[in-house]
Amino acid sequence: MSNAIQPPKAKIIPKLLEKHGHSRTDNYYWLNERENPEVIDYLNKENEYYQKSTAHTKDFQNSLFEEMKARIKEDDESVPYFYNGYFYITRFEKGKDYPIHSRKKGSMEAPEEIMFDCNEMAKGHAYFNLSGLSVSEDNVWASFGVDTVSRRQYTIQIKNLQTGEILPVAIENTTAGATWASDNQTLFYSRKDEQTLRADKIYKHKLGTAASQDVLVFFEKDETFDVSVYKSKSKKYIIINSNSTMTTEYRMVLSATPDDKFTIFQKRTRGLEYSMSHFGDHFYIVTNKDKATNFKLMKTPEDATAKENWVDVIPHRDEVLLEDIDIFAAYLVVTERYNGLNQIRIMPWSGEGAYYLPFESETFTAYTTTNLDFETEILRYSFQSLATPSSVIDFNMRTQTKTILKEQEVLGGEFDKNNYTEERIWATAKDGTKVPISLVYRKGLKKNGQNPTLLYAYGSYGVTMDCYFSSVRLSLLDRGFIYAIAHIRGGEDLGRPWYENGKLLKKKNTFTDFIDCSQFLIAQKYTSSQHLYAEGGSAGGLLMGAIVNMAPSLYHGVIAQVPFVDVVTTMLDDSIPLTTGEYDEWGNPNVKKYYNYMLSYSPYDNVTAQEYPNMYVATGLHDSQVQYWEPAKWVAKLRNLKTDNNILYLDTNMDAGHGGASGRFEAIKEIAKEYSFLLDLEGIKR
Template sequence: MKLYFKHFTLILFAFVLLTGCDWQRESTIKSNVINLSPPDAEKQDSVLTIHGDTRIDPYFWMRLTDEQKIAETPDAQTQKVLDYLNSENEYTDLAMKDTEGLQEKLYEEIVGRIKETDESLPYFKNGYWYYTRYEEGKEYPIYSRKKGSLDAEEEILIDVNELAEGHDYYSATGLQVSPDNKILAFGEDTLSRRVYHIRFKNLETREFLDDKLDNTTGSGAWANDNRTYFYTTKNNVSLLSEKIYRHTLGNNPSTDKLVYSEEDPSFYLGVYKSKSDQYIIIGEQSTLANDYHILNADNPNGEFRQFTPREEVHEYSIDHFEDKFYIVTNWQAPNFRLMETPENATQKSNWEEIIPHREDVLISGIEVFQDYLVVSERGNALTNIKVIDQNTQEEHNLEFDEQAYVAYTSTNPEFDTETLRFGYSSLTTPNSIYDYNMNTREMDLMKQQEVVGGHNPDDYTTERFFAEARDGVMVPVSVVYKNSVAKSPYTPLLLYSYGSYGSSTDPWFNSSLLSLLDRGFIYAIAHIRGGQEMGRQWYEDGKMFNKINTFTDFIDVAKYLEDNGYSSAPHMYARGGSAGGLLMGAVVNIAPKQFNGAIAAVPFVDVVSTMLDETIPLTTNEFDEWGNPKNEDSYHYMLSYSPYDNVVEQEYPNLLVTTGLFDSQVQYWEPAKWVAKLRDKKTGDNVLLLKTNMKAGHGGASGRFERYRQTALEYAFLLDLEGMRR
């Protein structure tokens, strides 16, 4: 009997090794949904026809206007939509009921690593030290300053905790102090639609002024007279930023002077002040072009003049210094080059080259000082900071040791200094702020993100390598895992990416991720085409008619990780948000068996219908990113990958989908419709959950800690699917 038991144990152990399953592997979520009836969304077929092609959308009715969402008494359609979203929330809560304890543990663990009483590193500007601090038990920041010395008495600009009282959501942004240091302007959003009121506060009397500017982007620029403030307003329907106004303190905002109106709906619009404080700059930006209009800040009632004539394709940025402007431009330079021009002769014909174009290095920005020029670059999927002595033209790069990291210039408001403030982070190193002497090349660590409870970077391993995509392109990959975790087909792995808008996914430290790493997960970032990790062409090769590369790169990276023993499909998971949610939707359609589960946060999944509707925020600004489906070739290409339009009868991975009712970036009905269609089409018994935050928008909850409730939900979802319940 003992011998038989011994052999049985060995056989069972071998079975566990071979199959990767044990008694703890059973998912409580999957067990629960067997006994639950999922929500059944009503079908009301809407016929959508263009270019001779007809689509039937049974869930088009889910769309509500902002007015319907905030109405005190919901109409019949609104009530039907709210009932459906609430039923999905209830279903998700019941499915994940057995993970509530784990969710709470994860939440406490994640927020427990955050130093509650903390403050940012102060920076000096115009006679004051400015900083942001947090107090224990409070969700929001306190913006403060001290005059002349850090030993001076603190002056609170605004305590966001007080302003947020009585609001389910609150965000303060765009804080700007007048040149005489007496008036604060800032934007506030209480609905999470990213539509702000701009308010003004007298910092001497501590009273708010009666002036209140509505329907704005939340930020603006002070003229040097301390009375004139320039700001941007939004279209009431599309939420596009489209007009610049000039406000004089004390005047009725209804009398504010319109100084610029953007007629092209493919451009974003904003106004800001140059670092030199000499110019008010109106900036217009589309996917393919920039345009600027400038005004001397000493002459607020003057007329803005165009920097150089607008072109259909020309991206550039400008920085003013003394009597000239620096320009980072892609004019005859796909990876951008640096040029300069006299401030009174800014047309392109006057530009002179300083740093030429390089095939292997992307110039992403500059920081100007009296004697130094600092250039931020990207090359070989890594960031770099180059320092140039403007007197000797000698240059050098800041050096870093880790395989995968991100380095960036921080807050540098002063010109006449030898000190560059920059930030550094990696998948194992918490965000760190350094002061670097550009003359002596000495580097001082000024502040490092504290991980409460302790964190030793040496306990973790970071790797960076290249995975070959199906067309032979080498895709960078960053990986982190705990030293004690062995790579194997049974090791759980979470693969993340974004891959759109030229936004690079850098390997930042994320203390909440420790909750997965310490439980045995490997975390990987696929630096897929659509970002700019490998230069501008990397972006071009992942947009418009090349968009499919974004999705296949992600799948090929997952296969590479599997082929090289990091994990395997039954234990592999994917996550992406917004445009990264589109990535998730496309990936699970194309390769549903590559992942055991996926998390799609605020996913942009109804691509064709959204891009056909120019009343939806962001649509017209993004025709050069995705294509305009009113053009037949774009329509058919977008239709070929649009996740909602390509749901078919097949077994999908376990899916957790999140959204926000007031999301202005990706409307809630996109993920809601997608989930409803998936429920109708999918086969098998894998779980499908939708969680809608009924009080927030694209960024989720506004509180410093409350936002991690969703992180805890997502992590519990992943851990439960792996049978990890502690």
């Protein structure tokens, strides 16, 4: 297909790396010099090779893009939510890439006040993201963060919503997260370490002063923690959260007296995780205290917050993961997970008549959304499944009636969810564990082993890979693809132990689960190795790197987005963003047993002279989560060692970071590239 066009070869400059008396040679270490013109030249050559090799698919890519774009309602808006006297709306206009944030006072019939038109603000920038919008209690001031590089380093500014004036203050290198105290003069925000990008400081800014006069309120010196600041739903407290993989600690101050000293809620104890919500004269705490692996709900008086005062409200259950709570004046709403599926439980404070919301499907996601008002009997939640577009629902907890406020529209007139079949099946892993797989495909599909199948997974950080609807995905389904999600260990899909059994020294369960799911789909005649494709991004890209080393012949093609593949070298470099906070996830390679284990699966370190599947690898030059050089080095090493003539593309976005392009349609162009890669391998030309 692309044999006539020769791929670039990165030059080899051996660098010896030594640790624990063990030596390894990295021939492509030099690629991490972002400012080196030779590095940029190599990335550009790889891009050129990708562009030339896929020139025959360009028209198809464009038509795929237009097809996907045509399903999206361009002049769309969010369901308004009411907060502190105003209805807030986010909307898009036809032909525009970015959102418009607006509000209406008191009623939806009131005139619209445009707070931020991101289309105007994005002009002149290849990348633009506005985040962390926070409005003061008097509704006059809004703080907001802007990132124009895609390294998630936001500059906070403040706008007067009455006059439209943006104050001259620009607070740089923040997370964008900020919250106003009740005096409407004091803004708390979190700032990052310049080098590691760890959020490690909370500052206090006073209106009318320069950013240089801002006061440091809290510094998190433990490099495995990061910090954030927010206001309780009751508006009574400003709360600082210090968080690591396994441990949490909160501090708080009354929002009415923001210059007082913060007090610790419950001091950090390694392994104790908790989150707290204020209601009435108590705090309600979701915690793993007393070996509650799947978490339980406790409460404690406002004036006695240390853990010895906590008492059980909902005790721990071995088979049910307690994920979150929403508090209302008359109801407690609990989000749980049982057998891998979401449950929403409504519990009146009166103690009588608790019930669950009824959900029929096994391939769905349901979660509570924006519920900012205490004094309401309406719960707002969202529902979607692999074949059912996302809807936003207002549910009356007293009458148990629901109103669908909005269902995502799929334009073009051809979509009917009844044309698709959804299934949940269970593969058996090699250690006997049952692993769920969710699937969606067109009705009438024959299980003859010939169906092209895209298997997706993530499997890290306890992130649950819930079933979600995608109108873009229809471009694969309608061309005969099966789309499947493997709910492998390392996520929290089947409760906290599911996560614990897929991290640290059990990380390989994540990879073998995915391989076992792949083999199960083949054994059940959904597909075959000639038609099976795998996809994952970031830590899911690590998964892709591991499986192509371990079981390359199982897959015809693999998509790895911003893949974390150079595990050992990255985890040994504590100057790289995120590294120190990840020791509880991957292990600390400064300790020999973790070093040895990580080395045994690190994709980059385990590339060998063997045949590899067709591969499309995407990255961004400014990525702060997974540095561009990891995929670049990996591809260079694969090019040098692999023994096949299969496709290998490295596609680097020279303007973007970890999340890819920022505009809503630019992101679809990236998906069109991926889909054209898959469809081209299947010989599907239109």
